[in-house]
Amino acid sequence: MTDDTGLSQRLTEVARRTAGVSAVFAAKPAVAAAADALAVALALREPDVLVDVARSEGFTTFTVHIAADAATPAPQTLRAVGEAVRDLVLAEGAAEHHFAVNVKARMIEGLEADRHD
């Protein structure tokens, strides 16, 4: 089994540093992860391994879940994260020929209140 822990960690870091990202969540849902004891053990040991890397028959899928900060338009943030992840994957030659990057914003936080004064 390939160990993508280091790669995931670097991808998590690159997502976290992207402008407009307020948090990165574990992309593997808790329920699915629970079925995979190893993933749980890894997740417990490695809180910075949040980007999911799934390899299957020459196709690699990278999945990133984020919280977006309302100060930046969410589409802009999503695109920036997607591009940053893609660029790192390409730079490292981390994927075989075909790959996809899924970026999902699970929440948009920090919308400002009306200021009447």
Added chain:
Amino acid sequence: MTDDVDPLLEAADATLASRAMDGDVQAFERLARRHGPLMRVYAAKLMGSESESDDVVQDAFLTGWRKLGDLDSPAHVRSWLMRIVSNKAIDRLRVRRDHDDIDDWDPPASAVRSPERIVETRLQLDAMWSALDRLPGDQRRCWLLRETGDYSYQEIADALDLPVSTVRGLLVRARRTLLQEMEAWR
């Protein structure tokens, strides 16, 4: 400008329940904070166990969250959650009865006060609280399920595995005892 006052703080139960049904965790949190403490106290009194009450009420709210889709009307969320708490507490009582046979576990009565020396309302409520503690276990359970849990006689009978006639008798006794105990406060 002062920081956000939580706009949900004063929202009606129905509003909070509607939002929770849409997946709003904060709205559900508000419901838990608003109603959970009383339900925890109720569960503790019903089971005669303070230590298990946190588990019961947490488990009940979790069930509530997962089954919000079954709630017929958001305005009834409080009694719906209360019902879940009652059911969970009764389940625990059943397990305990089956395993430990300590059906009539009674909590130690709080220090008995002399009513004449106590005049404040708050202390009247304390007196009621300890009067409930002094009730025999089966009477107390019937009373709480009826008064706080809003159970029918039949439902109490089913929950406690007792004939309805016994439940009626226990409630009469409980009521009479409590009336006598509280007579001094009139």
Added chain:
Amino acid sequence: MAMTDEHAVPEDDLDGHTMEELADYLDRGRTPYEPSIERSAACRLALDGMRRLSQLSASSLQQQADRDPGRDEGWISGLLDIIKSEIRSGRDVPISHPDGALRLALTEAAVRGLIRRAGDTMPGALVGRCALEGDVAVPGAPVRVVVSCSLTFGEPLAAMADRLRQRIAAALAEHTELTIEAIDVHVDDVLPPTEGDA
């Protein structure tokens, strides 16, 4: 006088009625009107005592619940941790990108949260239900937003509803690529102003 035996149920002297009957009568909300109960001073006294007992019982539990405000922090935070880990995300609301290898989306839950937040941050408004009708997963498909809300009585309701609609529209335009066909605002409730609002 003899000491009361704990288990004996003494005879009731309630003008021919029993405590049990009176309890049932009270449970029925004292309807239908029962003259033989209502005209008996002893019965009325007993009914009054029972009602008071219910109130005391409820209040004594409430008092215990309010006694220590931090007491429930433990189980509530545990509850929220579990709930947050199993949030229902709903459908995916896609965001376009010229590179086909990038699949970008907001969760439906995120969009609803945005709508609620857009409403809640408007003074005097509180959003209730919030639904996205239409195929949000298909780019360009017309979507209708339906929200219910309560408004604090102050300025004309129509104006407030309009403002709420505009805030939601603006937030959706900034943060999503949805094609919003309409935003229906249903005012469920009008609340009196609270002391905090000037």
